[in-house]
Amino acid sequence: MRLISGRVVFDLVLLATMACGLMEAKSLPEAFGPGQIGPGDFPAGVMFLAMICLLPILLNDLRSVRDPSGGADNIGMAETLGVTATCALLVGYIVMLEPLGFLVSTAIFLFGAVLSCSWFLDRPADTAGWRRLSISALILAVAGSGLTYAVFTYGFGLIFP
Amino acid sequence: MTVLLDAISLVADINVLLAILGGTFLGLVMGSLPGLTAAMAIALLIPLTFGMNTLTGIGMLLGAFCGAIAGGAIPAILLNIPGTPSSVCTTLDGFPMARNGEAGKALGLSISASFVGGVIGAALLILLAPPIATFALEFGPAEFFALGVFGLVIIASVSSGSMLRGFVAGLLGLTLATVGADPMTGVMRFAAGQPALISGINLLPALIGLFAVSQVLDDVVKRTGADTSDTVTQNVGSARPHWGILARAWRVVASSTIIGVIVGAIPGAGGSISSFLSYDQARRMSKTPEKFGTGHPEGLIASESSNNATAGGALIPMLTLGVPGEVATAVLMGGLTIQGVRPGPALFEQQAELVYGIFFAFILANIAMFAMQLLGIRLFVRILKVPPRMLMPLILMFCVIGVYGVNGSIFELWLMFVFGLLGFFLNRYRFGTAPVILGLILGTLTESNLRRGMLVFDGDWTQFLLRPISATLLGLAVLFLGYIFVQHRRDRRRMVGKGA
Secondary structure, three states: OOOOOHHHHHHHHHHHHHHHHHHHHHOOOOOOOOOOOOOOHHHHHHHHHHHHHHHHHHHHHHHHHHOOOOOOOOOOHHHHHHHHHHHHHHHHHHHHHHHHOHHHHHHHHHHHHHHHHHHHHOOOOOHHHHHHHHHHHHHHHHHHHHHHHHHHHHHOOOOOO | OHHHHHHHHHHOOHHHHHHHHHHHHHHHHHHHOOOOOHHHHHHHHHHHHOOOOHHHHHHHHHHHHHHHHHHOHHHHHHOOOOOOHHHOOHHHHHHHHHHHHHHHHHHHHHHHHHHHHHHHHHHHHHHHHHHHHHHHOOOOHHHHHHHHHHHHHHHHHHOOOOHHHHHHHHHHHHHHHOOEEOOOOOOEEOOOOOHHHOOOOOHHHHHHHHHHHHHHHHHHHHOOOOOOOOOOOOOHHHOOOOHHHHHHOHHHHHHHHHHHHHHHHOOOOOHHHHHHHHHHHHHHHOOOHHHOOOOOHHHHHHHHHHHHHHHHHHHHHHHHHOOOOOHHHHHHHHHHHHOOOOOOHHHHHHOHHHHHHHHHHHHHHHHHHHHHHHHHHHHHHHHOOOOHHHHHHHHHHHHHHHHHHHHOOHHHHHHHHHHHHHHHHHHHOOOOOHHHHHHHHHHHHHHHHHHHHHHHOOOOOOHHHHOHHHHHHHHHHHHHHHHHHHHHHHHHHHHHHHHO
8 A cells, every 4th residue: 555645745845845934933033022013933933834724735645645547747757767867957957057058058058958858848750860869959959058158148238157 | 107118118129029029920830739728828928928027028928918809810721620619610601701702811710800990999998907906905905815716716717627616726726825935924824845935836837737747648648639631721811801891780899899899708617718708798799690501701700809809808807906807817817026016006007117128028019910921821720730649749848848947956847747747637527737837926915915804803703894995896706705615516417317
């Protein structure tokens, strides 16, 4: 019998975050006068209310884990890999942006992301298909980054590394 | 009169006009692409408006708002896939018309009905907003606090899943709004020693993360890859306004636009609700209700005139009270706040020219939307063919450019990434992202007015319940909260019943 699901984990993460926040809010200085609201009171109240509301949600989700028909929200392995790959590419792009500069990092990101999306969304059937796709990804990467750089730098006055 | 003339001179600026045209075009492009919503279109365009003056930037965002809502009808008619949630109802009669060889007529009707709905919605906005704002000028801290609470509770219904989850998402947004230096005492709250968070969480990375990055991640999971192979594109070139059909269906147009404006003005409701209500009303009024769902022009007219009228209606509470009517206006309000414009009754008193400038810009955006769709329908149909594998990387690139280009801050890119992941899980587990952004926007207003009120009332919290407006709003919020819990219990019982 399954005891946990992504939903339950997410509920628990939210609950734990709210609990930590509540503790930090409680450690903030008190209000100046009687009957007044200090810097920690409002967030503490909001987080307490959120925790109260999260409890029935968590119970509901724990019940639905046991329900054999309740797996509609579960993410399959291929989808998980797709999201992980997209996140990894985005993280790589952010990390590369300043050291490599806008043009190079954007071109690498676009090339990698087009190939990755093709793999997960619309995979070519044969080697020739992959070759064609790689060429179009390369063209998009070079033209896309160059054109965007020109438009945003000279058109909108943005400054990129 | 001077105000109106000043507003006209503000809008007549060539930069404002070009921004409206550009925003409308980009909105139409994004609305035409299944999966890209009006909220996402506005979020992605906000960074472009930074270098612009206030009305130019707002004009661009309004253009994107109108364009994206209207553009959603194109895939709804040709692909049977709604481009935006508000065009779901358009598929019911639009796609059958296209399949019957009337794609051009369906697009033409949709374009003209959208235009009529949008312009009437704008006219009602101009008529209704000033008196509401004048009334709201009487509001003090108690009323504003109550309004913030009411807006947050009611926006829970915007959430894609259960209302209780939406409410939790709103509370999460409120919590995030308290990050940074406390505005009254300067005490740092939840900033984890990060200097970039002293002034709080910047709205732009939050908006782009929650509405654009999360959407791309969601598309990867759903493997949307909208199948464009069976697009019905015959006769699209013959798309032209069908004023005769619209005139004959004037009762449908009138009822749909009125429903659209009213539903749009109710915080929490939105284009998809108004178009279904209008569609149902049109079917009741029709002499041939049995033809609805088989390609009946009246069904298409009802849906499209209503969802575009909703845009005008949704701007009423946003501009007059500072409470957005639905998701896209929540993002639009974020854009206005970033531009330094604080929507609310004081805006009508202090910057009346700007407010009327916004009204005129909204009318111009509707006209631009109409003209561009008629002239460029072939181009927008072609956009449907852009494969998602090319589109998704480009959207992510624009997210990075948008966030980095404004402040040159890598920290904000990380913030965008975190909000993107958060939004992905919030959508996945039916909490929704709109309440988070609304909580983030309304958090400061709610907290500061609560604390100001307690100072003014010498710590006597009962004063919040003794003033008629704040008492009414708080009472409604409590009633609605009770309804949220009842609905949650009902859902649970239903689930238990199903399991048994």
